[in-house]
Amino acid sequence: MLTKKRYSVKDMVLWTRGETLIYLLYAGIITVLYKVFGFTFLNVPWTPVALIGTAVAFLVGFQNNSAYGRIWEARMIWGAIVNTSRTWGMKVQDMVTNEHREVPVSNDEIRQHKKTLVYRHIAWMTALRYAMRQRKSWETQHKAKTNQEWRDMIHIPEEVSTLEDNLIMYLSEEERQYVLSKGNKQTALLYLQSKHIRELKEKGLIWEFAFLELENVLESLFTHQGKSERIKNFPYPRQYASLGLYLTRVFTILLPFGLIPEFAEIGDTMVDDFFLVGKYFIWIAVPFCAIVSWAFHTMERLARTGENPFEGGPNDVPISTISRGIEIDLRQMLDEEVNDIPSQFPEEKHVQM
Known part of the structure; x- marks a missing residue:
């Protein structure tokens, strides 16, 4: 399941409008001081400014590549969770049977075991996405004013309801209390899954080879969980x-100290042939400085917003949507009534949560 996000130039301008106005005002003040008040000493040779710009471009480019790498790795991990979850549902459906039991149990009991294993897996995904949404001390992008405006317009599922309320739908009261008492709740749920299939093996409802296959799936889920937790718990340096x-x-x-004198010099060379253009050419430096500053600032800010792919921003991995999609698939495989299966989380502002 891919994210669906559409951004226009308008959205980007609104997101950075505060900084853009600051850059325009700052360049305008320097130009007024240079042109109107004759502060021509406000002049920095262009070469060192260009060298700093080159260093910034390399560093910000590296930062963007690293941030994108974290986002892409997180997306690959959750894509693997999708595949492994469907594998779990398929194997539970086909491997929990009366085939190797001397005294068969009722079909209702078989269905209940399958439902418990599938629902507990949904609970695992729920606990994992809540753990990924927990705020870390280094996740500070939500404090930016324009980011707060966006968060006020959307509803992140993990901030609307609690994990405790969600687990009620998937676990018995005893299991729910057990899981909530643990620090790593998603790990506790996988332990319960392993314990359950071992009990089914002892009862003859799962044969030896099937038990090993299901344990291998649980091992894969542990691996995916650990990779996701690694990204969450290790900040960008x-x-x-x-x-x-x-x-x-x-x-x-x-x-501005490097560009404005350059524009003034160009304007002076144009005065003889194009008087009005040459006379006011220096003022073109104001929007030019703002555009260049905006470009560098926006690239740096994009890198910062991409460092933590589970923070809940518009460019993050939509783990809530992915989890709900898996839940819908698994519950449909259980042949549940359509009205009993929850609907997908809606897109808000063309963004999946």
Whole structure:
């Protein structure tokens, strides 16, 4: 299941409108001081400014590549969870039978065991996505004003309801209390799954080879869980992120001092042939400085928003949508009534949660 996100130039401009206005105002002030008040000493040679810009471009490019790598790895992990979850549902359906039991049990009991194993798996996915949405100290992008505006317009499922309320639908009260008492709730659920299939093996409802196959699926789920937790619990190295932020700010501060004199010089050479154009050519430096500063700032900010792919931003992996999609598939395989199966989380602002 792929994310569906559509952004226009308007959305990007609105997202960075505060910084854009600051860059315009800042460049305008420097231009007024240089042109109107004659502060021509506000001049920095273009070469060092260009060298800083080159360093910023390399660093921000590296940061963007690393952030994208974290997002892509997270997407691959949750794609693997989709496949392994469907495998679990298929094997539970076909391997829990009376075939190797001397005294067959009722079909209702067989169906109940299958339902319990599938529902407990849905509970595992639910616990995992709630764990991925828990706020870490280094996840601070939600504090930005424009990011807060976006979060006020959408509803992240993990912030609307609690894990405790969701587990009621999938676990018995005894199991729910047991899981909630553990620090790593998703691990506790996989332990319960292993215990359950071992009991089924001892009862003859699962034969030896089937038991090993189901244990292998649980092992794969543990692997996917560990990979997802690794990304969540290991932040992007702050030395790279902080250096990129500081150098970007230094570059945007120095940029007008390097560009405005250049535009003034170009304007002076045009006065003889194109008087009005040459006279006011320096003012073109204001939007030009703002555009260049905006480009560098936006690239750096995109890198920061992509560092934590489970934080709940519009560019993050839609783990809630993925989990609900798996739940729908598994419950349909159980032949449940359509009205009993929950619907998919709706897209909000063309973004999947």
